[in-house]
Amino acid sequence: xxxxxxxxxxxxxxxxxxxxxxxxxxxxxxxxxxxxxxxxxxxxxxxxxxxxxxxxxxxxxxxxxxxxxxxxxxxxxxxxxxxxxxxxxxxxxxxxxxxxxxxxxxxxxxxxxxxxxxxxxxxxxxxxxxxxxxxxxxxxxxxxxxxxxxxxxxxxxxxxxxxxxxxxxxxxxxxxxxxxxxxxxxxxxxxxxxxxxxxxxx
Amino acid sequence: xxxxxxxxxxxxxxxxxxxxxxxxxxxxxxxxxxxxxxxxxxxxxxxxxxxxxxxxxxxxxxxxxxxxxxxxxxxxxxxxxxxxxxxxxxxxxxxxxxxxxxxxxxxxxxxxxxxxxxxxxxxxxxxxxxxxxxxxxxxxxxxxxxxxxxxxxxxxxxxxxxxxxxxxxxxxxxxxxxxxxxxxxxxxxxxxxxxxxxxxxxxxxxxxxxxxxxxxxxxxxxxxxxxxxxxxxxxxxxxxxxxxxx
Ligand SMILES: Cc1cc2nc3c(=O)[nH]c(=O)nc-3n(C[C@H](O)[C@H](O)[C@H](O)COP(=O)(O)OP(=O)(O)OC[C@H]3O[C@@H](n4cnc5c(N)ncnc54)[C@H](O)[C@@H]3O)c2cc1C
Numbered sequence: 019x020x021x022x023x024x025x026x027x028x029x030x031x032x033x034x035x036x037x038x039x040x041x042x043x044x045x046x047x048x049x050x051x052x053x054x055x056x057x058x059x060x061x062x063x064x065x066x067x068x069x070x071x072x073x074x075x076x077x078x079x080x081x082x083x084x085x086x087x088x089x090x091x092x093x094x095x096x097x098x099x100x101x102x103x104x105x106x107x108x109x110x111x112x113x114x115x116x117x118x119x120x121x122x123x124x125x126x127x128x129x130x131x132x133x134x135x136x137x138x139x140x141x142x143x144x145x146x147x148x149x150x151x152x153x154x155x156x157x158x159x160x161x162x163x164x165x166x167x168x169x170x171x172x173x174x175x176x177x178x179x180x181x182x183x184x185x186x187x188x189x190x191x192x193x194x195x196x197x198x199x200x201x202x203x204x205x206x207x208x209x210x211x212x213x214x215x216x217x218x219x220x
Numbered sequence: 221x222x223x224x225x226x227x228x229x230x231x232x233x234x235x236x237x238x239x240x241x242x243x244x245x246x247x248x249x250x251x252x253x254x255x256x257x258x259x260x261x262x263x264x265x266x267x268x269x270x271x272x273x274x275x276x277x278x279x280x281x282x283x284x285x286x287x288x289x290x291x292x293x294x295x296x297x298x299x300x301x302x303x304x305x306x307x308x309x310x311x312x313x314x315x316x317x318x319x320x321x322x323x324x325x326x327x328x329x330x331x332x333x334x335x336x337x338x339x340x341x342x343x344x345x346x347x348x349x350x351x352x353x354x355x356x357x358x359x360x361x362x363x364x365x366x367x368x369x370x371x372x373x374x375x376x377x378x379x380x381x382x383x384x385x386x387x388x389x390x391x392x393x394x395x396x397x398x399x400x401x402x403x404x405x406x407x408x409x410x411x412x413x414x415x416x417x418x419x420x421x422x423x424x425x426x427x428x429x430x431x432x433x434x435x436x437x438x439x440x441x442x443x444x445x446x447x448x449x450x451x452x453x454x455x456x457x458x459x460x461x462x463x464x465x466x
Contacts, residue, residue, distance in 0.1 A: 019231060019268055021317055023310040026269040027302040040266075040276055042302075048465045049439050052326055054446035054456050098465070099276055134456065164443065202325035216323065 038210035044100035066187035075119040085110045092174035095210035109153035112145040125190040130182040138197035177208040232319040254289035259355040260328035260348045263321030277303045280347040284354035296344040327462040335363035338430035345437025366394040394425045419452035436462040
């Protein structure tokens with residue numbers, strides 16, 4: 019349905035193929051969260067890998083930082099409709115976390131947990147084989163608290179609410195269990211290219 | 221809320237336009253398929269250009285769930301924006317836009333959720349809080365509420381007369397205005413940015429500590445206000461935030 023009198027701003031761009039439907043290109047880095055920004059000190063930070071209720075391995079800040087560091091520069095897509103190109107992150111690939119724990123993924127589903135009680139679900143296969151990391155640096159510097167520091171999940175190919183801020187652990191679950199936003203009307207998977215924003219989007 | 225979020229795009233007709241402040245205008249929409257919603261929820265609006273280009277933005281619902289089928293959105297004009305100038309400069313009564321809603325299941329309050337309630341809004345961030353305040357009034361709820369509303373100047377206080385009218389009833393709703401670029405007009409108001417001391421005093425107007433606090437506005441406002449609440453002794457778990465970006 020054409021809106022009377024609306025032409026749109028869209029600057030002429032060669033980037034259209036990089037911008038998923040319904041998204042616009044953002045130069046800044048907006049902040050979104052469900053509550054106040056948790057201030058998590060590195061000394062108080064830890065990361066736990068769990069299978070159901072059972073902890074598999076836990077790392078403190080120093081131990082986690084001793085894991086192999088990888089780089090990922092990716093376009094990110096927020097469900098509130100902004101897309102940001104070429105965001106440069108460094109962190110530990112989920113593959114390297116699993117290797118350090120000495121395990122193969124035990125289930126097909128994962129819940130990411132945050133310090134403030136936030137959680138989000140991601141299929142395990144969307145986290146492995148180089149697809150996702152626990153990011154520790156943005157633009158070469160520690161991630162600020164607003165953006166989820168000291169450590170956040172980075173799953174760049176899904177809407178950005180899946181990239182949980184203030185990450186405190188990953189938990190393998192038997193079933194695909196909806197997390198915080200998924201219980202509040204957001205899509206269970208969240209592929210920006212299929213515009214899976216809200217529950218029951220295709 | 222997941223059932224509600226299944227709602228697909230639909231057309232809605234602008235049935236009324238009302239200027240609220242020099243920069244904020246309310247648009248009243250009549251959806252082709254009216255829907256129920258909770259105070260604090262938002263809708264997504266989608267505009268389509270003749271060549272198929274689309275822009276979509278979220279706008280909080282300002283009306284109370286009890287207000288009937290018409291949905292009020294209060295839109296602030298950003299001069300260099302894409303969608304808000306369209307509404308201010310082009311849209312008129314009788315026009316159709318696409319709309320989807322209701323959306324959002326976290327930043328919501330229902331009179332049955334009880335209180336006391338602390339609401340903190342900056343600029344157009346007052347919109348979802350207004351829906352909560354109107355919902356409380358429509359339900360004749362006795363829940364104690366303090367609304368701290370920060371605006372630049374007196375004439376930019378959205379819904380000013382309605383809010384002052386509700387405050388004058390002395391029925392448990394307390395309005396605290398703070399103007400950042402003008403002196404205060406009422407004895408109970410402030411003339412500075414929100415800070416810890418202001419939050420402590422606003423909480424002091426409630427009979428008990430708030431069971432829930434809702435903070436809405438720009439990124440910077442929400443960060444500052446939520447931190448002030450925490451410094452005023454409010455537990456992070458009771459604070460819900462909604463950020464409008466920029
Ligand atoms: C849940 C939610 C509820 C909201 N509720 C309300 C509400 O009740 N009332 C309200 O007024 N707003 C509300 N907003 C904000 C609203 O969604 C829009 O962000 C706002 O209206 C600005 O949209 P716009 O298209 O006019 O500006 P945009 O085009 O999005 O621009 C926003 C700003 O970003 C800059 N910008 C971004 N991209 C470009 C570009 N390509 N070129 C130049 N400048 C650019 C501009 O400086 C501009 O000032 C809400 C947001 C959310 C997330």
